[in-house]
Amino acid sequence: MEENNSKGNHLNIFYKLKAKLLFHDPPHKMVVLKEGHERIGKVLQDEVLSSFAKGSIGDEERLKRNADRLASSFDRLILHGVEKFHEGGYLDYYRLHNIFKPDExxxxxxxxxxTMDELVQRWAEELNKAVSMAAGNPQDRKSTWLAYSTLFALYEIKWYELGLPPSLADTRFPTHTVFDHLYATASASNFFYDNNGVTDVPKGFVVSVDIPGVQSFISHSxxxxxxxxxxxxxxxxxxxTVWRAIKAFGPDVLISPSPRLNPYLLVSLSNEAEKLGKQxxxxEFEKSTNELMKMISPYESFSGNDLFELAEITPMIPEKIRFILPKMFYIEDKDGSVKYIEREEDVADLVKVWFREAWKEILEEAGFYSNGDRMKKALREMIKQFGEKVIEEPPFYPRIKIxxxxxVNKNLNKYLEKIGWKVEGGQSSALLSKEGEISPLLWNVLIFLLDKSPTYRLDPIPRAFWVLDDNGDSIVPVYDSDKVDVDKMKFKSWVQCSLCGEEPAIKLGKEFKNDVAKYKEEDLExxxxxxxxxxxxxEDLPSIIKPGEALGPYCLLRRLLYLEKREKLGFESTDRLVLRSLDIFIKEFGLREKLLQNFIKVVEDQREGVKTNVQLDNDKIREALSLVFSETFSHLGKERYEGFEKAANKLGIDEEEKFINMLEDALRNLKEELKKEKFLANEEDMGKLAEMVSKHFGKDLGRLFEEYLNREENKDEENEKDVRLDRALSLFEAMLRLRRYYAILRMDGDFIGRIVSGKLPLYSEMFTDDGKMRTMKLSEYVKMLYESMKKNASGEQRVKIEEVEKKAMENAEILEKTIKIREGKHSQYKEFEGIIVSPSYYMHISTSLMLQALRDTMLIRMNEGFPIYAGGDDLNALLPIETSIKAVAELRKSFWYWNEDKDRFAILRIRGDQREESEKDYNLPLREASIPVSSLLATGRSASLRFAKIKDLTGEEIAEAGELLENEAKESSWSLNGKRVAKDTIVMSDSSDKNISLLPFSLRKDRDIELVIDEVHVGALGRLWMLRLLGMLSGNLPEDAFDQVPSELWNPDNDKKRNALKKLGGYVFKRNISTKRKDEMVNELMRSLEDANAFTAVNSKATEGTAGDSYENLALLYHIFKSIKIMRDLPK
Incomplete structure (x- = not known):
């Protein structure tokens, strides 16, 4: 269908108007404030948009005025009535305050x-170059959309690439940046454009799309x-799904997750450019994605997958998305047909169509409709034969709120006119009067009502997979909506899927040949x-579908998708996680040939007991080892890990476990050989070991390793041994151990829902005695901000801040007394709580979460782990045992600060050597810069770290980790000297027993809450773990402690108990530490435990724990002993 030209032109104008909105303030507004910032913004606008939106277009001033008012509604309310200062007397203030904790x-x-002017000019040129690549015919809707979307996606990134910091949006209320405001203004513009053009009355729809049953879907793996x-x-x-809204109206319609600095947007635009032949x-998109990821990385360099591919394959978009739809027509991208969005029902119907189309794209991406290699073809045909009618529809349908x-705006204005403008005594206030037709509280109420609105569903019940047959005699799978013809199916023995237990599945039967599990011959045929x-x-099908495994169509689709993408993933299985550190360790110490020779010897010694149908030789054995230790044997050109099973098959060994046992024997023999050779006796090898400890366990434990070794006597004349070498070999042997465990990590931000709704914690009084969070009043927020500003100012600047503060406090107090929010359908009102949520605030928080998701992804990858999902507050990942403790500490710290100065901001780092050579020729200084981009969240982040065996059912273990997170860590609170902190706890567990431990990430000290990771996780627990690794601490320590300490002392609620606990603690350590300098070591350990508040901090649980123990009022020391009980044999 040919696109309607007048409709296309109407949208074309809208895209151009939005593009111009991004320049109504220049990115360096505060620098040029006195010179006419709007004029400078116009100059930059003309230069950057010269290829598609130059000159005056429509009602741009009117659209700017309306969208700007709504975007900055919070600032406008607080600063209402603040007069401009005397001429030339702008408030010069150059500090960004954390929007969630304004005293930071x-x-x-x-x-x-x-230099600034030169860099801004360079930014405009770079942006113009990229936008011009996208732009085609300025009258063509699709070209204009791509040009605007390119501008939107690269506008901010290009600025940071040059080492430039963001400007404040308003120096009088310095809690967000000009980028927050500009992007929020672009989003708000969707409320002021309809079928007739720019409108003064806000209209349109705010939409929430939520996919239900996500955790169940993921855990069935x-x-x-x-x-x-x-x-x-x-x-x-x-x-x-939301990409279709973006294709219709532009990236600014997405409000959560953030479209800013969003790799999914960059990847999608890159794909769009490729479709249009714009290489x-x-x-340009790939380069900017790589630059963004480098700036976010906390490490000097990043090795591994290409960063663009890492962004592409990492799940970062949550199951709930929120976006805006204008109340107007839109044009279908695929056929040019015109659709109208006038009612809530239109929106719901549209989202349903988009959701189904998104599912079809998933199938295409998985290779369901394309030709692939034979293995992919086999899976594809199996799905088509047995489940095509099922797979054509998504496994679940979304909940839609509109x-x-x-x-809302009309009713809100009526409501405010009726009761909202009255202050005490009945006096009317102009503070809440509408500007034109725009209520200053509109966005706050929209977000509040979005969660309260009714739900539109495609299907009100869960997806059905089974129906009665025509006779009503038996249950058969749904494969045809009209009729189920079982006789035509090749497999009639339908069973439930062994992964999800819901889908109808074909079962490839299992039989044993020579004690080896094989497919049933008839099924294979x-x-x-x-x-x-x-x-x-x-031949490799058993590694994809095990004999006897029953997989339904959706679960088969997962395997197909994995095969399609596995070259980009970098990880094959949990086996790979388990062996990753060992593989690197063997390679770094140059032990490849020694391992090979020891393994060859084991194979020769055990040849008679091993059933094999392969003629074994050294090359064959070498090749088998390369399938397990891909890093060590990368010189063979086989850099992809294949796993134990394929390595065993390569040698013709009938059982995977036999191969593993042989490898363990070879490693054990290698250790003995190295001992005899006095391995590590030279300082070079010892130094290399220290480096490896720092890399895998963390710098702090690496430092402890060297510190403890340096204290030990070189010689024990009585026993004729080198004690220092013996200690080092103890740790070395632990590192050379064949692993059977990996770590599951679940993390979740605390109180995030409250933060999103503007209910911020008052840190000086954050928790009441019952552990409930104390919400900051609006006046308290404003007071905290201006008190902090005055501390950072002096002279005339301070006087001006005091002037602003006086009026701002008046406005805040009026708002607290007058604003009430309608709740539910009844005429009940509740007092306004928290701060007012504006588009700029919402844009800031969604950007913070997006940056945190990227940071988490980089941290997991740099710790040799695999991110399953990174959403900013939520994180699911798998890690090697060795790096897991270090990774948890880094991830929790990064939730509050990204630099050593502990600034509470997401800070991008530009390094002098970061740019490519081709980019170093523009004769401008290459700046090394730290750029604060966005505030970091001001609440805790709880975690669950679970150590699981590779033979455990991973889905069950991940689900258990999630249960422990919710029922243990998030139900915990910590008291120190009567001051409480709720949540912000890590629960540690092991799949082999029911022991769990709880450790705080933060404690309240004085008036503020401080991280205690260095004191608790490194200083106390890390010290004990390192002593254990060095063979200086008995593995029986926890049991001895629980035997020696009376149960009543674990709740040290008075000084007498605390002193008794300290004495008994010292006694227990002295019994379990083995070194000549025992007293010195024990005293040092006791000091580190006191620094960690191990004898005074107490954990309380609001509900009984899922693990069977009651954790009411137990000292931190109790949980440290529990932790070392779980960790004492790691890595294992």
């Missing part, structure tokens, strides 16, 4: 003015690839007939 701030450091695929499907269903533009903006491939081409 950081200086914005701009270069000198000459067996392989690492299953988890990744399930999470990727959820993220991409969410993203590809230079595609490279708020009609013009109805049917598969060969269906797929049209030979036996040899399906």
């Amino acid at each position: 701030s950081i200086e914005l450091k701009f270069p000198d003015r000459k 067996r392989k690492l690839g299953d988890f990744w695929a399930a999470s990727w499907i959820i993220s991409n269903l969410s993203w590809r 230079d533009l595609k490279k 708020v009609n903006v013009d109805e 049917k598969i060969l007939g269906i797929t049209g491939v030979s036996r040899s081409e399906l």
Whole structure:
């Protein structure tokens, strides 16, 4: 269908108007405030938009005025009535304050003015170049959309690439940046454009789309690839649904997650550029994605997957998305047809269509409709033969919530006119009077009502997979909506899927040949007939679908998707996580040939007891080891890990476990050989070991390792041994141990829902005695901000701040007394709580979460882990045992600060050597800069770290980790000297027993809450773990402690108990530490425990724990002993 030209032109104008809105304030507004910032913004606008939106277009001033008012509604309310200062007397203030905790701030450091002007000019040129690549015919809607979307996506990134900090949006209320405001203004513009053009009355729809049953869908997995695929499907269903809204109106319609600094937007635009044959533009998006990831990385360099691919494959989009739809027509991208969005029902119907289309794209991405290699073809044909009618529909349908903006605005204004403008005594206040038709509280109420609105559903009940047959005699799978013809199906023995327990599945039966599990011959023959491939081409099928495994169509789809993407993933299985550190360790110490020779010897010694149908030789054995230790044997050109099973198959060994046992024997023999050779006796090897400890366990434990070794006597003449070497070899042997465990990590931000709704914690009185969070009043927020500003100011600047503060406090107090929010359908009102949520605030928080998601992804990858989902507050990941403790500490710290100065901001780092050579020729200084971009959240982040065996059911263990997170960590609170902190706790557990431990991430000291990771996790627990690794601490320590300490002392609620606990603690340590300097070591350990408040901090649980123990009022020391009980044999 040909696109309607007049409609296309109407949208074309809208895209251009939005593009101009991004320049109504220049990015360096505060620098040029005195010179006419709006004029400078116009100059930059003309330069950057020269290829598609130059000159005057429509009602741009009117749209700017309306959208600007709504975007900055919070600031306008607080600053209402603040007069401008005397001429030339602008408030010069260059600190950004944390929007969630306004007493925290950081200086914005701009270069000198000459360099600044040169860099801004360079920014405009770079942006113009990219936008011009996207732009085609200025009258073409699609070209204009791509040009605007390119501008939106690169506008901020290009600025940071040059080492430039963001400007404040308003120096009088310095809690958010000009980028927050500009992007919020672009979003707000969707309320002021309809079928007739710019409007003064806000209208449109705010939409929430939520996918239900996500945790269940993800946890129904067996392989690492299953988890990744399930999470990727959820993220991409969410993203590809909202992408259709973005294709219709632009990226600014997305409000949560943030479209800013969003790699999914960059990847999607890159793909769009490729479809249009714009290769230079595609490279521009890839380059900016790489630059963004480098700036976010806390490390000097990042090795591994290409950063663009890392962004592409990492699930980061949550199951709940929020976006805006204008109340107007839109044009279908695929056929040019015109659709109208006038009612809530139109929105719901549209989202349903988009959701189904997104699902079809998922199928295409998984290779369901394309030709692939034989293995992919086999899986594809199996799905088509047995489940095509099921797989055509998504496994679940979304919940859709919709708020009609013009109805809310109209009712809100009526409501405020009726009761909201009256202050005490009945006096009317102009503070809440509408500007034109825009209520200053509109956005706050929209977000409040969005969660309260009714739900539209495609299907009100869960998806049905089974129905009664025509006779009503038996249950059969749903494969045809009209009729189920079982007789035509090749497999009639339908069972429930062994992964999810819900889908109808085909079962490839299992039988044993020579004690080896094989497919039933009749089932295999049917598969060969269906797929049209030979036996040899399906040789690897058992590694994808185990004999006896029953998989339904959606679970088969996960395997297909994983096969399609696995080259980009970098991880094959949990086996890989388990062996990663050992592989690197063997490579770094150059032990490849020694390992090989020891393994060859084991194979020769055990040849008679091992059934093999392969002629074994050294090359064959070398190749088998390369499938397990891909890093160590990378010189063979086989850099992809294949796993124990394939390595065993390579040698013709009938059981995977036999191969593992042989490898353990070889490693054990290698250790003995190295001992005899006095390995580590030279300082070079000892130094290398220290480096490896720092890399895998963390710098702090690396420092402790060296410190403890240096204290030990070199010689024990009585026992004729080198004690120092013996200690080092103890740790070395632990590192050379064949691992059977990996770590599951679940993290979740605390009180995030409250933060999103503007209910911020008052830190000086954050928790009441019953552990409830104390919400900051609006006046308290304003007072905290200006008190902090005055501390950072002096002279005339301070006087001006006091002037602003006086009026701002008056406004805040009026708002507290007068604003009430309608709740539910009844005429009940509650007092306004927290701060007012504006588009700028909402944009800031969603950007903070997006940056945190990227940071988390980088931290997990740099710790050799695999992110299953990174959403900013939520995080699911798998890690090697060695790096897991270090990773948890880094991830929790980064939730509050990204630099050593502990500034509470997301800070991008530009390094002098970061730019490519081709970019170093523009004769401008390459700045090394730290750029504060966004506030970090001001609440805690609880975690669950679970150590699981590779033979455990991974889905069950991940689910258990989640249960422990919710029922243990998030139900905990910590008291220190009567001051309480709720949540912000890590629960540690092991799948082999029911022991759990709880440790705080933060404690309240004086008036503020401080992280205690260095004191508790490193200083106390890390010290004990290192002593254990060095063979200086008995593994029986926890049991001895629980035997020696009376149960009543574990709740040290008075000084007498605390002193008794300290004495008994010292006694227990002295009994379990083995070194000549025992007293010195014990005293040092006791000091570190006191620094960690181990004898005074007490954990309380609001509910009984899921693990069976009661954790009411137990000292931190109790949980440290529990922790070392769980960790004492790690790595294992």
